[in-house]
Amino acid sequence: HRVTLGATTYSLFPVRSTGRAPESGRGGKDAPAPAEGALADWVLAVEADAGDWAEERLDLLHGVTQLIAVERDRRDAARTVRRRLAQEVLELVQTGAAPAEIAARLRVAAPVLLPGLGAAPHWQVVVARVDWDGGEGGSGPLAQSLLEEILVDPAETGPEHSDRIAVAHTGDEAIALVPLPTLATAEHEESGAGILADTLLAAVRDPLSAGLDGDGRLTVGVSAAVHSAEGLRGALEEARHARRVAAARPGRVCAAGHQELASHVLLLPFVPDDVRRAFTARLLDPLRDYDRRHRAELIPTLEAFLDCDGSWTRCAGRLHLHVNTLRYRVGRIEQLTGRDLSRLEDKLDFFLALRMS
Numbered sequence: 001h002r003v004t005l006g007a008t009t010y011s012l013f014p015v016r017s018t019g020r021a022p023e024s025g026r027g028g029k030d031a032p033a034p035a036e037g038a039l040a041d042w043v044l045a046v047e048a049d050a051g052d053w054a055e056e057r058l059d060l061l062h063g064v065t066q067l068i069a070v071e072r073d074r075r076d077a078a079r080t081v082r083r084r085l086a087q088e089v090l091e092l093v094q095t096g097a098a099p100a101e102i103a104a105r106l107r108v109a110a111p112v113l114l115p116g117l118g119a120a121p122h123w124q125v126v127v128a129r130v131d132w133d134g135g136e137g138g139s140g141p142l143a144q145s146l147l148e149e150i151l152v153d154p155a156e157t158g159p160e161h162s163d164r165i166a167v168a169h170t171g172d173e174a175i176a177l178v179p180l181p182t183l184a185t186a187e188h189e190e191s192g193a194g195i196l197a198d199t200l201l202a203a204v205r206d207p208l209s210a211g212l213d214g215d216g217r218l219t220v221g222v223s224a225a226v227h228s229a230e231g232l233r234g235a236l237e238e239a240r241h242a243r244r245v246a247a248a249r250p251g252r253v254c255a256a257g258h259q260e261l262a263s264h265v266l267l268l269p270f271v272p273d274d275v276r277r278a279f280t281a282r283l284l285d286p287l288r289d290y291d292r293r294h295r296a297e298l299i300p301t302l303e304a305f306l307d308c309d310g311s312w313t314r315c316a317g318r319l320h321l322h323v324n325t326l327r328y329r330v331g332r333i334e335q336l337t338g339r340d341l342s343r344l345e346d347k348l349d350f351f352l353a354l355r356m357s
Contacts, residue, residue, distance in 0.1 A: 002049060011050035013061055015042035015068045017076060040149045042072055078163060079148065085109045086166035086177045093232050094170070099289045102229035113164045113179045121179035123232065124194050125223040126151065127239040128174045131247075132216040139216075140169035146218065147174040150204055151195070175236065180225055197222040197242070197257030209252040219246040220255040224282070227338060230289045234282025241275045276356050283353040286336040298336075299354075301329045305341065306351055 001012040044065050050058065089109060092102045106123070114121055128147040130139040144167050151165045167176040180194045200220065201208075208218055221243025223235035238258050246256035261279065287298045301319065305326075308315040316326045330341055339346040 001043075002051065008047060009049045011046045011048055013044040013046065013065050015044055015065045015072055018066075018069050018073050040145045042068070044068060081112065082163075082166040083144070083168060085112060086168035086175070089166075089177055089232070090168045090170065090175055090236075093236055096233075099229045099293075102232060106229055109166065109177070110179060113166060114181055121181045122194070122225040122227045123235070124178045124180055124225045125232070125235040125239040126176040126178060126195060126200075127221045127236070127243045128176075128218065129172055129243060129247075130212075130216055130218050131172075133214075139172050140174060143172065143174035143218070144169040146208075147176050147220075150200065150220070151176055151178065173240075175239075194225045195222050197246075197255040197260075201253055201255050205253045212252045216252070217247070218253045219243050221246060222255065222257040224258040225338070226282075228286060228336065230286035230336065231282060231338075234278060234285055237274070237278030238282055241278050280353040280357045283337055283339070283349060284357055287333060290332070290336055296329065296332065298329060298333050301326070302333055302350060303354060305330060306347060306354070310341065310347065 003010050003012065044061070046061065050061070085105075085108065089102065089105050092105055110121060126147065128143045128150070130143045130146065132139065148165055148167050151167075164179055165176060166178075167174055169175065178195060197220065200222065212218060221239040221241065223239040223242070226232060226235045238261060241261060242256040242258055245260050246254040249256075261275065284299070287302065290296055291298050301315075304318050305315045308318060312323050312326060316323045319326065321329075334340055339349065341347060341350070
């Protein structure tokens with residue numbers, strides 16, 4: 001195959017797997033789907049027109065592709081492990097498993113995705129879906145393969161970045177579990193660290209749009225970062241609803257982030273109930289889970305703190321607590337949710353979540 005970009009001609013040589021990478025068999029979750037390579041595959045690009053090359057020279061290039069295929073097999077084998085980890089975490093989250101069980105699985109996943117990391121990472125969820133104009137289903141494996149490629153930052157070199165990505169699929173959706181080792185505080189989270197929907201597709205939007213033209217659409221949703229197992233269910237729902245926002249836009253390739261599920265949008269009557277439930281789950285579920293395990297009464301404390309307009313003295317008096325005890329509880333609320341109760345915006349979000357729960 002040959003393509004021309006500007007005044008430069010490139011010859012493309014496919015890099016085919018040698019077949020040694022482990023698969024789970026026909027129909028298995030780790031086996032490649034027939035269409036999986038339709039929009040994402042490996043090629044060796046040579047800056048030349050190889051149409052009139054001698055057979056010996058073409059054989060040399062074929063040997064180079066075989067060497068690259070060995071590295072592809074190695075990466076495919078490692079990707080299979082990451083896919084299984086993501087699938088296990090996803091099944092636990094979707095079946096409502098206890099946070100402790102999900103946390104245990106995350107502790108297994110973290111050193112595989114981020115070897116050598118001393119602290120538990122923050123996590124972000126990204127959901128992708130490919131829809132075909134004819135309405136045909138079964139696009140989950142294709143969306144999985146595309147999402148694995150999209151999440152690799154083209155500005156980073158080496159295998160390390162791609163080795164952090166764990167993507168599962170369920171039905172027609174692909175769901176990525178992305179560790180964010182750079183997020184150490186809520187302040188960093190607010191500053192926009194992590195994956196941003198508006199830049200995620202920048203490098204691939206044009207080629208993917210061309211590949212999907214006339215046939216299908218790719219839509220992607222990105223959650224906010226969460227730092228514990230308690231927040232994963234809300235993050236998953238948030239990413240799914242962000243993807244639905246993206247699906248409502250024109251274009252073959254679209255993405256939306258959690259910022260576009262802003263609090264004031266939830267006040268609009270046409271917003272679906274499940275969007276509201278996702279919003280309240282992401283804010284309140286970590287507190288409810290903590291209360292169940294520790295009887296800490298964080299939800300009643302939050303309600304009283306907001307009802308007292310953030311007054312430490314009045315709230316402590318109402319709850320019959322020492323002010324230092326109240327400060328400890330509020331600090332725990334902020335730690336579990338990544339919010340800051342001194343900010344008006346976060347107070348408003350909690351107020352809405354409590355009223356809608």
